[in-house]
Amino acid sequence: xxxxxxxxxxxxxxxxxxxxxxxxxxxxxxxxxxxxxxxxxxxxxxxxxxxxxxxxxxxxxxxxxxxxxxxxxxxxxxxxxxxxxxxxxxxxxxxxxxxxxxxxxxxxxxxxxxxxxxxxxxxxxxxxxxxxxxxxxxxxxxxx
Numbered sequence: 001x002x003x004x005x006x007x008x009x010x011x012x013x014x015x016x017x018x019x020x021x022x023x024x025x026x027x028x029x030x031x032x033x034x035x036x037x038x039x040x041x042x043x044x045x046x047x048x049x050x051x052x053x054x055x056x057x058x059x060x061x062x063x064x065x066x067x068x069x070x071x072x073x074x075x076x077x078x079x080x081x082x083x084x085x086x087x088x089x090x091x092x093x094x095x096x097x098x099x100x101x102x103x104x105x106x107x108x109x110x111x112x113x114x115x116x117x118x119x120x121x122x123x124x125x126x127x128x129x130x131x132x133x134x135x136x137x138x139x140x141x142x143x144x
Contacts, residue, residue, distance in 0.1 A: 021107040027121045030130040033093045042091040043084050052097055054137040070105055075112050091116040099123035
């Protein structure tokens with residue numbers, strides 16, 4: 001049984017893989033992503049899992065798409081796409097908690113033809129640290 005690696009190709013560690021993936025596109029900083037979303041030039045897509053969203057909150061206007069559904073929801077040709085997934089020219093900014101899983105997700109979207117896909121440097125934590133808008137998660141609601 002053969003894997004996806006070619007014979008003689010050496011395995012790559014996650015740090016090297018991230019470096020290779022990130023070299024294929026330009027990542028975006030939180031304030032630039034905020035401005036692009038506000039201007040209607042980009043769609044923010046939050047792939048963090050529910051417990052993190054509940055604990056830390058949400059970015060207003062961001063689409064919440066579980067990581068395991070991302071490609072199906074954003075493929076403009078897919079039968080399970082979101083209404084926002086209208087074109088391969090869509091500028092998608094994927095964000096995770098700290099900006100690691102989102103890099104791999106953005107690369108996957110590139111393979112689907114979403115050539116303007118990118119990810120948020122530092123993820124949600126960098127967004128929040130920059131003082132950008134966040135709505136409370138479920139854990140924060142109803143407490144006083």
